[in-house]
Every structure is written in structure tokens, then in C-alpha cells.
Amino acid sequence: MNAAVHWVRANLFSSWPSALATLVIFWLAWKLVPPFVDWALISAVWRAPDSGACREAEGACWAFIGEKHRFMLFGTYPFEQHWRPAVATAVLVFLWIFSSFKRFWNWWLSAIWTAGLASIAVLMWGGVFGLAYVENERWGGLILTLILASFGMALAFPLSIVLALGRRSRLPVVHAACVAYIELIRGVPLISVLFMASVMLPLFMPEGMTIDKLLRAQLALILFAAAYLAEVVRGGLQAIPHHQYEASEALGLSYAQRIVHVILPQALRLSIPPLVNTFIGLFKDTSLVLIIGLFDLLSTIKISLQDPKWAGFGIEAYLFASAVYFAFCYAMSRYSRGLEQGAPERVLRGS
Amino acid sequence: MKRGWFYQAALLAAAGLVLWFFISNTQHNLETRKIASGFGFLWREAGFEIGETGAIAFGAADSYLRALGVGLWNTFRVAAVGVVLATILGTLVGLARLSPNWLLSRIAAGYVETIRNVPLLVQLFFWYAIISENLPDPAEALQPLAGVFLSNRGIAFPTPWSTPALSGFNFVGGAVLSPEFAALLVGLVMYTAAFIGEIVRAGILSVGRGQVDAAHSMGLTRRAALRFVVLPQALRLIVPPLTSQYLNLAKNSSLAVAIGYPDLVSIANTAMNQTGQAIEGVAIIMAVFLSISLSISAFMNWYNRRVALKGLRR
Numbered sequence: 001m002n003a004a005v006h007w008v009r010a011n012l013f014s015s016w017p018s019a020l021a022t023l024v025i026f027w028l029a030w031k032l033v034p035p036f037v038d039w040a041l042i043s044a045v046w047r048a049p050d051s052g053a054c055r056e057a058e059g060a061c062w063a064f065i066g067e068k069h070r071f072m073l074f075g076t077y078p079f080e081q082h083w084r085p086a087v088a089t090a091v092l093v094f095l096w097i098f099s100s101f102k103r104f105w106n107w108w109l110s111a112i113w114t115a116g117l118a119s120i121a122v123l124m125w126g127g128v129f130g131l132a133y134v135e136n137e138r139w140g141g142l143i144l145t146l147i148l149a150s151f152g153m154a155l156a157f158p159l160s161i162v163l164a165l166g167r168r169s170r171l172p173v174v175h176a177a178c179v180a181y182i183e184l185i186r187g188v189p190l191i192s193v194l195f196m197a198s199v200m201l202p203l204f205m206p207e208g209m210t211i212d213k214l215l216r217a218q219l220a221l222i223l224f225a226a227a228y229l230a231e232v233v234r235g236g237l238q239a240i241p242h243h244q245y246e247a248s249e250a251l252g253l254s255y256a257q258r259i260v261h262v263i264l265p266q267a268l269r270l271s272i273p274p275l276v277n278t279f280i281g282l283f284k285d286t287s288l289v290l291i292i293g294l295f296d297l298l299s300t301i302k303i304s305l306q307d308p309k310w311a312g313f314g315i316e317a318y319l320f321a322s323a324v325y326f327a328f329c330y331a332m333s334r335y336s337r338g339l340e341q342g343a344p345e346r347v348l349r350g351s
Numbered sequence: 352m353k354r355g356w357f358y359q360a361a362l363l364a365a366a367g368l369v370l371w372f373f374i375s376n377t378q379h380n381l382e383t384r385k386i387a388s389g390f391g392f393l394w395r396e397a398g399f400e401i402g403e404t405g406a407i408a409f410g411a412a413d414s415y416l417r418a419l420g421v422g423l424w425n426t427f428r429v430a431a432v433g434v435v436l437a438t439i440l441g442t443l444v445g446l447a448r449l450s451p452n453w454l455l456s457r458i459a460a461g462y463v464e465t466i467r468n469v470p471l472l473v474q475l476f477f478w479y480a481i482i483s484e485n486l487p488d489p490a491e492a493l494q495p496l497a498g499v500f501l502s503n504r505g506i507a508f509p510t511p512w513s514t515p516a517l518s519g520f521n522f523v524g525g526a527v528l529s530p531e532f533a534a535l536l537v538g539l540v541m542y543t544a545a546f547i548g549e550i551v552r553a554g555i556l557s558v559g560r561g562q563v564d565a566a567h568s569m570g571l572t573r574r575a576a577l578r579f580v581v582l583p584q585a586l587r588l589i590v591p592p593l594t595s596q597y598l599n600l601a602k603n604s605s606l607a608v609a610i611g612y613p614d615l616v617s618i619a620n621t622a623m624n625q626t627g628q629a630i631e632g633v634a635i636i637m638a639v640f641l642s643i644s645l646s647i648s649a650f651m652n653w654y655n656r657r658v659a660l661k662g663l664r665r
Contacts, residue, residue, distance in 0.1 A: 011452065012454060018451060018455075021450070021454070021455050022452060025458065171356075172359075174358070177362065177366070184637075188636070188641060188644075189603070191616055192636040195620070195632070196633045200629050200633055203376070203380045203629065203630065205380075206379075284469075284470035284471070291606075291608055291609050298476075314476070314477075314484050314485075315480055318473055318480060319477070321476075322477070326468045329467075329468035333464075333467070
């Protein structure tokens with residue numbers, strides 16, 4: 001009891017301004033929390049055959065989410081085939097969890113990723129092993145968000161290594177080209193790169209050759225993410241002490257050998273925490289493909305609101321969207337913070 | 352070194368080839384679609400109305416150039432107000448996180464954690480839904496402070512020279528923020544403030560405890576210690592990442608296109624759809640944002656030199 005009183009004194013009423021702040025917070029909580037709990041839980045409609053019950057109720061209409069959740073999560077993918085995007089989602093989540101263990105950070109991780117991404121492509125497209133073919137115009141919902149983010153990251157990563165090495169190159173043309181690319185992309189909003197891919201790219205192609213919309217958006221995300229990732233990798237490269245370069249040179253290793261066997265294994269391990277943060281950014285940024293007309297998670301949720309029967313439940317819909325995005329991003333940011341708190345030497349040793 | 356020059360020549364040749372491939376395809380495609388390339392379309396009649404024109408008068412008979420000017424002004428308006436408000440809110444959040452008051456610091460931490468882990472676009476849709484669907488009609492507008500009215504027509508608030516009053520179905524007098532502007536501004540400010548809060552916090556934490564103790568033992572008050580000892584040192588760490596947050600805010604204002612605020616990107620998008628001048632449209636967007644980015648960096652670099660350690664100026 002004494003300890004509790006002591007804690008309250010020290011942490012809530014340590015000074016007059018602090019006491020005042022505490023009282024204001026209590027007052028605000030008194031004013032705001034009960035109505036919110038009433039709206040979100042007590043008066044909320046959880047199940048309803050149609051929106052009528054929701055329109056009469058005072059509280060939130062969670063029945064809307066229940067009614068539309070299949071469309072929100074899977075978009076227009078054929079209904080009886082929904083297990084395929086569901087399994088693909090599970091595979092992707094497994095890949096990410098698997099990659100989060102330090103003991104798996106080595107070169108064959110990329111082999112596992114290649115196999116994983118290939119199996120997702122087979123699952124989603126089908127056309128083999130008795131799976132019906134589903135054209136990618138019908139892909140949508142959570143899996144599209146996850147695919148855009150994961151393929152974006154996986155394919156931007158090798159490109160970003162090349163860009164980062166190029167930026168540190170002593171060859172003036174290579175250096176200038178990489179700097180120009182990185183700074184140009186980082187200086188413009190993602191939406192302009194997406195516009196470029198969606199409206200300009202078709203003009204660049206020979207007549208009759210078309211790249212579909214999903215692929216174009218994916219390409220834009222890769223090119224965009226690569227510029228940001230390149231700066232992260234460059235940070236890792238710069239953190240490698242100079243004697244590592246000198247020692248590997250003294251051993252008579254060629255440039256490629258030095259980079260592949262000595263520098264990159266250390267630099268990439270060092271860049272993993274900021275890399276996770278870049279990935280969180282990319283994951284959030286995939287929501288912008290809505291603007292060029294792809295059906296990612298946010299887009300399917302927004303389209304659900306256009307059903308006149310269920311229009312007007314925007315708050316519920318976007319709270320649901322926030323919850324899904326938050327679940328993924330929060331898990332990743334906790335993970336990245338855990339890595340940052342570990343000593344860099346431990347990260348380097350991979351223990 | 353000779354091999355180096357060979358690689359570079361090969362790189363240049365490859366880039367040239369790809370460029371030539373794109374350009375020749377583009378020329379061919381534009382010919383078959385009968386689109387005249389170049390910026391001549393800018394002087395043609397736009398033929399669309401803009402909901403919110405700010406200080407520039409605009410009608411459907413005006414040119415695309417003028418429409419883009421209105422868009423640029425709208426982008427500038429929301430970014431300028433946003434940067435100021437985000438800095439203030441962000442500083443408050445950063446200070447709240449360091450507050451000895453447990454409740455205050457937990458609430459600030461929860462705010463930062465929530466806002467940073469949800470895409471800005473979701474937040475913009477959320478605020479827009481609240482304003483346009485859930486706020487009452489102007490006749491029953493909420494009045495959180497005397498003279499400030501919240502309704503589904505946006506936010507009306509008094510200025511030094513006039514106060515808003517309900518007339519018919521809308522407000523006259525005072526200043527009115529449209530629902531689109533208000534949603535975009537609230538979204539951008541709250542999102543950026545969460546990042547700025549973390550930067551401010553890290554900056555202040557970087558100033559050693561000894562500095563504060565020394566200031567106090569010299570008889571400086573808490574406020575004076577903060578103003579003359581902590582802040583000047585913290586600013587050195589705060590300014591560079593703050594610059595990139597300002598840049599992010601300016602770039603993120605382009606999400607306006609998704610909620611229908613007529614910023615530069617959304618007007619350029621309309622112009623591209625109407626004229627088919629995709630290359631010119633994207634080029635204009637990129638050129639404008641590159642210049643905004645470069646000007647903000649130049650200004651912040653100048654400011655950074657002012658707050659940097661004198662001996663370490665480079």
C-alpha cells in the first residue's frame with residue numbers, strides 16, 4: 001500500500017504542473033472513455049442480417065465488417081478458391097517470421113525466399129497441379145498488400161546493394177548515375193512514381209506489348225524502395241571499419257571477392273534494423289496503389305463502403321483497416337527495436 | 352583502372368540503348384494515338400472547375416497552366432500550415448514523452464506508436480469520413496470553442512477581422528477550411544508530429560544529464576536551463592532529421608488526390624486524364640517536388656549551419 005502511494009506521488013503528483021496534468025487527463029478520460037466504450041462495445045451491433053439494425057443502433061456497426069470480411073480480405077478472387085490466397089498469406093507470414101531469426105541469416109535464406117515466392121506465384125495464379133487459373137486482375141485484399149510489400153522488398157534488396165556499392169564507387173560515371181537515381185527517387189513522392197508506371201510505362205513499350213497493371217505497380221514499388229534501401233545499405237557499408245577493406249585487399253582478393261565474402265556479410269547484418277524500418281514504410285506505402293486502381297486491402301475496404309446498403313460506416317471500416325495494418329507494422333517495429341537494443345557486435349557475430 | 356573505364360563506357364552505352372528504345376517507342380506510340388508531345392497543352396482551356404481555388408480566381412475557361420498554378424498554391428498552403436502545426440504538436444509530443452508524469456508520457460508513447468504504424472492514407476480516409484459523414488449539418492454545428500464551428504462543411508473559425516455566422520445552409524465570415532483541406536491537414540499534422548516527437552525526444556535525451564545539473568547548480572531555473580543549455584545543444588541533433596520530416600510532409604501532401612483536395616498532383620492527374628499528356632504531367636509533378644525538396648534542404652542546411660557548433664562548421 002505504501003509503495004503504491006509512493007509510486008502515485010512520484011509519478012503522478014510530483015509537482016504542481018504534473019498534478020494539474022494528471023487531473024486534466026482524468027477529466028478528459030472521464031469525458032471521453034465511457035462514450036467511446038459505449039459506442040465501440042456496449043451499443044455496438046455485432047451481428048445483423050442487414051444494415052437496418054445498424055442504422056437504428058447508436059453504437060458501432062461491426063456487423064458491416066462481418067458481412068464484408070471475405071471481400072475485404074480476398075477481393076474479387078473466386079469465392080470457392082479463397083483458401084489459396086489464405087494459404088499464400090500464411091506462407092508469406094511464415095517466410096517473414098523465419099527470416100527474423102538471426103541464425104538463419106545467411107546466403108541460403110535467399111534460396112528459401114525464392115522457393116517461397118515461387119510457391120505463392122503457383123498458388124495465386126494456378127494453372128498447374130489441377131489448380132484453376134486465376135488472372136491477376138482478380139487478386140485483391142490482404143494478400144495483394146502482402147505480395148506488393150514482400151516482392152517489393154525482396155526484389156528491391158539486390159538492386160539496392162548494387163546502387164549502394166555504385167554510390168561508393170570511385171568510377172565517376174557509376175557514382176554519378178547512382179547518386180542521381182537515389183536522390184531523384186527520394187526527392188519525389190511515391191505517387192508520382194506510381195503514375196509514371198501506370199501511365200508512362202505503357203508509352204515506353206513497343207506497340208502491342210502490354211505489361212499488366214499489377215506488374216507495373218510492383219515495378220514502381222521496387223524502383224522506389226530500392227532508392228531508400230540503398231541509403232540503408234550504404235549506412236551499413238560505411239560502418240565497416242576501413243581496416244576490413246585494407247586487410248581483404250592485402251590478402252589479394254579481387255573486388256568481387258572482397259565485397260561478397262568480407263564486406264557485404266558484415267554490412268548487411270548491420271543494416272538489418274534500419275532495413276526493417278524501411279520495410280515498415282514500404283508496407284504502409286503499398287496502400288497508395290489504391291490511387292492507380294489496384295485492389296489492395298485498403299482499396300477493398302473502401303469499395304465495401306460503396307455498397308449503398310452499407311454506406312456510411314466509414315469509421316468502422318477504417319478502424320478495421322488501421323487494426324490490420326497496425327498488427328503487422330507494430331510486430332515489425334517491436335522486432336526492429338529488439339534488434340537495435342542488441343549490441344552491434346552480437347548482431348555481427350550472428351548469435 | 353583501364354577496366355574501370357571499360358565498365359563505365361559499357362554502362363553508358365547500355366543506358367543509351369535503353370533510353371533510345373524507350374524514346375523511339377514513345378514517339379511511335381504518341382503518333383499512333385495522335386497525341387502532340389510538348390507543353391503546348393498548358394495554354395489550352397482546362398474545361399473543369401476546381402472546388403477550392405485559394406487566392407487564385409479560376410473558372411472552367413481558364414488554361415491548364417492556371418489550373419496547375421491553383422494546384423501548386425493549394426499544395427503550398429497545406430504544406431506550409433502543416434509544417435508549422437506539426438512542429439508545434441511534435442515538440443509537445445516529444446516533451447510529453449519525457450515528462451516525469453507517468454500518465455502523460457504513456458499517452459504520448461501510445462500516440463506515437465499508434466500513428467506511426469498505420470498508413471497515412473488510412474488516417475486521411477478516417478478523418479475525411481469523420482468530417483464528411485459523422486459531423487452534423489452546419490445548422491447543428493458543434494462548437495468546441497466560442498466562434499469555432501465543426502460541421503460536415505468543414506471547420507469555420509474566426510479571424511481578427513470577422514467571425515463566422517450561419518447564413519442559410521452555410522457559414523459566412525471568418526475563415527472556413529473545407530472538409531478535404533481539414534482532413535488532409537489533420538492527417539498530415541498528426542502523422543508527421545508522431546515522427547517529429549521522436550526526433551525531439553532523442554535530441555533532448557542526447558544532452559547529458561551533467562549539462563542540466565550544471566545549469567541548475569549555476570542557479571538557472573528549469574525553463575532557463577532548457578532555453579539556454581539544453582535546446583541549443585539538442586537542436587544540433589534535431590535539425591537534420593527534422594528536415595527530412597518536412598520533406599516527407601510536403602511529399603505526403605500529394606495523397607490529397609485520394610480524398611479530392613485539389614493539390615498539384617490531383618490537378619495534374621485530371622489534366623493527364625483529359626489530354627493524355629502523361630509524360631508532361633508526371634514531369635511537372637516531379638520537377639515541382641524536386642524543387643520543393645531542394646529548397647527545403649537548402650533552407651534547413653542554412654539553419655543547421657547557424658545552430659551547429661562554431662568550431663565544427665564545414
